[in-house]
Amino acid sequence: GDSVTQMEGPVTLSEEAFLTINCTYTATGYPSLFWYVQYPGEGLQLLLKATKADDKGSNKGFEATYRKETTSFHLEKGSVQVSDSAVYFCALSDVGSARQLTFGSGTQLTVLP
Amino acid sequence: DVKVTQSSRYLVKRTGEKVFLECVQDMDHENMFWYRQDPGLGLRLIYFSYDVKMKEKGDIPEGYSVSREKKERFSLILESASTNQTSMYLCASSSPTGFHEQYFGPGTRLTVT
Numbered sequence: 184g185d186s187v188t189q190m191e192g193p194v195t196l197s198e199e200a201f202l203t204i205n206c207t208y209t210a211t212g213y214p215s216l217f218w219y220v221q222y223p224g225e226g227l228q229l230l231l232k233a234t235k236a237d238d239k240g241s242n243k244g245f246e247a248t249y250r251k252e253t254t255s256f257h258l259e260k261g262s263v264q265v266s267d268s269a270v271y272f273c274a275l276s277d278v279g280s281a282r283q284l285t286f287g288s289g290t291q292l293t294v295l296p
Numbered sequence: 297d298v299k300v301t302q303s304s305r306y307l308v309k310r311t312g313e314k315v316f317l318e319c320v321q322d323m324d325h326e327n328m329f330w331y332r333q334d335p336g337l338g339l340r341l342i343y344f345s346y347d348v349k350m351k352e353k354g355d356i357p358e359g360y361s362v363s364r365e366k367k368e369r370f371s372l373i374l375e376s377a378s379t380n381q382t383s384m385y386l387c388a389s390s391s392p393t394g395f396h397e398q399y400f401g402p403g404t405r406l407t408v409t
Binding site for chain 2: 215232
């Protein structure tokens with residue numbers, strides 16, 4: 184079946200540091216890939232998406248590139264802010280289970296001033 | 297702007313009570329989902345619905361039921377609440393077309409005492 188593996192957290196960075204959160208996936212078809220963010224006490228918000236190989240999703244300074252050859256979708260940001268402190272979830276939607284998303288376990292990010 | 301609302305942000309109930317969690321979306325989405333989120337366990341799918349009066353079990357349906365009488369509303373029911381159902385409950389919706397990204401409500405933190 185489909186699965187998503189994220190790097191273990193928590194991740195703690197200083198403000199303006201470079202962020203990478205690794206995400207790899209296993210899917211039977213050609214999935215769409217997503218990053219969601221969850222701020223404390225809130226629901227999940229869609230951060231960015233990519234729907235085919237080599238697509239780059241971007242939003243709010245975050246980027247992720249759909250790499251089919253390495254089955255990866257790593258989240259990056261060049262300069263994090265304290266306000267980026269949240270939990271980040273990688274997810275996929277596969278053609279075989281189009282109504283559902285498969286989520287990674289989430290990565291807690293804390294940015295210190 | 298897409299919107300998913302949940303009836304309560306915080307709820308405290310006693311063991312054995314019947315509990316209703318309501319979710320409403322204004323995006324005319326066919327698909328709706330209920331998840332629970334617990335530390336260390338990530339998001340787990342309880343039930344989902346892809347049409348009015350339709351429902352399908354997710355990964356952990358035991359102890360829960362759902363109701364979908366109108367397209368915009370999806371209710372989660374705890375028939376007899378137990379302490380192990382203390383959790384954060386998240387509702388989401390998606391369109392069956394496009395790339396199946398889900399849009400989440402703010403969550404209901406339920407405590408069963």
